Amino acid sequence: GAGVSQTPSNKVTEKGKYVELRCDPISGHTALYWYRQSLGQGPEFLIYFQGTGAADDSGLPNDRFFAVRPEGSVSTLKIQRTERGDSAVYLCASSSFGTGRVRNEQFFGPGTRLTVL
Amino acid sequence: TQLLEQSPQFLSIQEGENLTVYCNSSSVFSSLQWYRQEPGEGPVLLVTVVTGGEVKKLKRLTFQFGDARKDSSLHITAAQPGDTGLYLCAGANSGAGSYQLTFGKGTKLSVIP
Numbered sequence: 455g456a457g458v459s460q461t462p463s464n465k466v467t468e469k470g471k472y473v474e475l476r477c478d479p480i481s482g483h484t485a486l487y488w489y490r491q492s493l494g495q496g497p498e499f500l501i502y503f504q505g506t507g508a509a510d511d512s513g514l515p516n517d518r519f520f521a522v523r524p525e526g527s528v529s530t531l532k533i534q535r536t537e538r539g540d541s542a543v544y545l546c547a548s549s550s551f552g553t554g555r556v557r558n559e560q561f562f563g564p565g566t567r568l569t570v571l
Numbered sequence: 572t573q574l575l576e577q578s579p580q581f582l583s584i585q586e587g588e589n590l591t592v593y594c595n596s597s598s599v600f601s602s603l604q605w606y607r608q609e610p611g612e613g614p615v616l617l618v619t620v621v622t623g624g625e626v627k628k629l630k631r632l633t634f635q636f637g638d639a640r641k642d643s644s645l646h647i648t649a650a651q652p653g654d655t656g657l658y659l660c661a662g663a664n665s666g667a668g669s670y671q672l673t674f675g676k677g678t679k680l681s682v683i684p
Contacts, residue, residue: 464574478612485670496575496674497614510671545613549670558602558663558670562613 456480458563460546466569467536475531475566477546486529487560488521489545497545503529536570543567574598577675585622585683587649592678595642603643604672605634608657637657650682658669 459478465517467473479486485504489497499513503523511521523529533540547560575596585592594603602621618627620636620643627634631647631654633651643660657679661672 472580487671487676489672494676496661496676498674499671499674513671547613558672559604559616559619560672561607563617564611564613 458546458548458561460544460563460564460566464567464569465469466571468537468571469536471536473536473568475532475533475544475568477529477531477563479527479529479546479548480550480561483548483550483561484526485503485549485560487546487549488529488531489562490567491543491545492544500544502529533568536568538570541568541570542567575673575675577658577660577668577678579678580676581679582684583630584683586651589646589648590650590680591644591646592658592680593642593644594675596662597641598662598664599640599661601640602662602675603636603640604661604663605645606659606661608659609675611684615657646652647680650680652682652684655682657681 463475487502488500490500491497499522501514502510503506506523508524518534521531533571543565545562546567565566575681576593578593598680602619604619605617608614623640625636625640631648635644657677659677660673663672
């Protein structure tokens with residue numbers, strides 16, 4: 455596609471429920487990133503995929519958070535037993551290393567706004 | 572932990588004025604990017620700087636990367652209402668093997684017609 459797409463755009467859930475957030479990266483981009491942005495803050499890194507594998511998951515806050523990218527394209531961020539503190543905008547970005555490895559230019563989707571009641 | 576501090580946090584100016592926002596860190600970055608984000612949307616990449624001392628111009632926007640690659644500034648000349656938004660700087664340390672971006676909290680700019 456022309457840009458990174460994310461679904462749903464908004465998700466409201468109750469404390470304790472399970473949610474899945476989807477990211478469709480720019481076609482051909484091998485790298486995919488998830489970030490979380492709380493109100494009044496900049497995005498915070500969660501996890502980075504190179505192809506199908508999670509190359510860096512150091513930003514995941516705890517084991518309730520998990521992400522997959524089984525075919526090296528679409529990724530799903532999964533949150534179990536949601537808590538009110540998980541409420542935030544979840545952003546996905548993709549990049550193509552090619553000659554851009556040093557520049558590391560990432561292109562972001564519009565985000566999914568998650569609200570945990 | 573690498574931190575990026577942006578200043579000012581909020582800036583409200585009249586159309587036609589000039590402004591500068593700053594992005595500072597105690598850490599060295601291999602590259603630094605500036606993004607603009609509007610409400611309900613994801614950040615949009617404006618520019619990437621890689622070389623210490625590098626200056627890049629994008630129409631009325633001038634970006635500078637510090638000589639030591641620890642800080643950066645964004646200068647806007649003759650600001651227009653369309654420049655309104657959240658300006659985020661983000662540093663990358665690709666050489667460390669991780670490609671995550673470290674973001675500042677942003678500068679929220681309002682340009683009043």
